[in-house]
Ligand SMILES: O=c1[nH]cnc2c1ncn2[C@H]1C[C@H](O)[C@@H](CO)O1
């Protein structure tokens with residue numbers, strides 16, 4: 226049962242894609258700084274470890290260093306962004322600019338994630354970190370609105386898999402769930418750190434009726450996805466692209482779903498797919514060979530995301546653009562990805578529906594019909 230994704234009508238242009246309403250569920254706050262902001266914050270904080278203090282060169286450095294073929298070396302680049310995000314002022318600025326940049330790119334709803342435990346090196350409490358980030362997003366939403374761009378943001382708190390603070394961070398997420406935190410995630414190295422190491426956190430979240438996603442199926446395969454869903458109870462999968470390992474003939478012929486792949490598809494478990502990031506970490510060979518084409522054609526609940534805009538030099542619009550070019554996706558596909566994402570967001574159902582009906586559908590109506 227394949228989804229018909231043959232492009233009906235004109236090919237979306239980069240400009241039209243930028244203007245279309247988009248929804249982003251997987252974007253890291255510490256992976257999306259403007260290069261110039263990294264330079265300025267480093268100077269203000271006396272952070273002397275940047276490879277260069279020229280903003281353009283630094284942007285190139287991040288992209289090149291992240292283009293490493295492995296998740297572990299890709300993650301090393303975050304030492305510099307986290308290094309300059311250790312004060313309330315810096316966190317407010319980074320979050321405000323994040324909201325502004327996403328709004329300028331036509332993103333109307335975004336869930337942005339970060340790990341509070343990475344910003345306490347200079348004495349901030351976890352609570353102070355969360356409050357500074359929320360204040361920054363509120364400020365960024367206001368500035369965007371003043372320029373006529375409406376964006377709504379929510380945050381996800383990550384715990385780092387290699388640390389042992391998941392329960393503490395899950396409790397923090399629940400404490401701030403009425404203050405803009407909409408969910409929880411675990412991030413960091415996947416190989417050697419299975420999601421079940423954090424079962425206590427996930428049990429706590431489930432008994433608290435709280436939402437969470439799990440990075441799984443990026444740098445490790447089916448076992449990681451299976452644990453995330455069947456042991457931990459993840460509602461969505463961060464990346465999840467290795468689910469193709471459970472699809473026979475995925476490279477050609479008639480694809481056949483294994484039991485786990487069928488479960489993920491049939492339960493409509495959202496995949497937070499991040500094409501450019503996957504190419505950089507080696508999870509996919511190229512955009513053209515990325516499993517998103519197969520997964521979309523088989524009606525998995527695919528969403529398109531940026532992961533780390535600084536490290537990939539990308540935006541929601543450029544990810545959509547690259548997919549249009551590689552797979553021939555048309556407007557109906559872009560609307561489908563966007564509605565998939567909005568349906569999968571961690572805010573209330575009535576609010577999701579409202580954004581779909583009042584912003585997304587009207588925003589695509591001209592092109593799709
Ligand atoms: O794609 C990713 N996989 C696993 N961890 C990631 C990825 N992108 C960023 N991170 C890590 C590095 C950040 O410091 C952390 C929290 O945002 O999450």
Ligand SMILES: [Zn+2]
Nearest residue numbers: 253440463532
């Ligand atoms: Zn990620």
